[in-house]
Amino acid sequence: MLYVVKFRSFDDKLPKNIFNKLRIYNTVQLAITALGHNQINFIAELLPAVRDCKCNVLEIRASRLAQTTAAYLLVQGNWNQIAKLENALEVLQRRMEIKIHILRPEQKEKAKEYVPYSLETISVDRDSIMESVTSFLIDREIDIEEMAGSSYLAPYAQNPVFSSKFVILIPPQLNLMSLREEFLDFCDQLNIDAILEPIKR
Numbered sequence: 001m002l003y004v005v006k007f008r009s010f011d012d013k014l015p016k017n018i019f020n021k022l023r024i025y026n027t028v029q030l031a032i033t034a035l036g037h038n039q040i041n042f043i044a045e046l047l048p049a050v051r052d053c054k055c056n057v058l059e060i061r062a063s064r065l066a067q068t069t070a071a072y073l074l075v076q077g078n079w080n081q082i083a084k085l086e087n088a089l090e091v092l093q094r095r096m097e098i099k100i101h102i103l104r105p106e107q108k109e110k111a112k113e114y115v116p117y118s119l120e121t122i123s124v125d126r127d128s129i130m131e132s133v134t135s136f137l138i139d140r141e142i143d144i145e146e147m148a149g150s151s152y153l154a155p156y157a158q159n160p161v162f163s164s165k166f167v168i169l170i171p172p173q174l175n176l177m178s179l180r181e182e183f184l185d186f187c188d189q190l191n192i193d194a195i196l197e198p199i200k201r
Contacts, residue, residue, distance in 0.1 A: 032100065032102050034099065036068065037069070043062060045096060046071065059073065089102060113171075115170045117167075118168075121163065124159065136186055142170055146166065147164070180196060
């Protein structure tokens with residue numbers, strides 16, 4: 001008597017999307033900040049280093065602060081690629097005499113119930129104005145996604161003013177109308193002109 005035995009592949013027992021999920025779990029993100037003098041074009045060296053390590057740039061920003069240039073990147077790759085990039089950044093930092101800081105952030109999704117808002121302020125430049133606005137937001141557990149500010153001389157009057165821009169995420173437990181009224185009262189007390197409005201996708 002002849003018996004025919006058919007062995008089922010281990011892959012047949014796995015969901016079709018299991019390997020895609022494994023790739024996602026194996027993915028690592030790396031936050032990078034770099035600071036150097038304006039005459040050093042380190043960004044032109046930084047991006048090829050990311051590419052050579054087969055990592056992907058998810059976000060990149062750069063700005064000039066006085067005579068320095070600051071760059072901020074969020075890159076993604078697998079464990080080996082990120083480890084290789086970390087070593088490459090150490091070499092780049094020593095060779096170009098720049099400051100590089102890295103951090104592997106926790107990949108935690110923001111709750112979908114958060115409401116994105118834009119916030120703009122302008123006021124006479126004085127000490128602690130930016131600190132006061134950020135403290136107002138943080139005390140109410142409002143997440144600050146982006147923040148920028150600058151001091152300059154106002155046209156005609158030539159007195160120093162300070163303007164700021166925020167992208168914030170308002171948690172679902174806050175009543176939007178109450179928050180708006182509270183924020184406007186706060187601005188009135190500090191003589192701040194502000195615009196708070198939802199970000200429309």
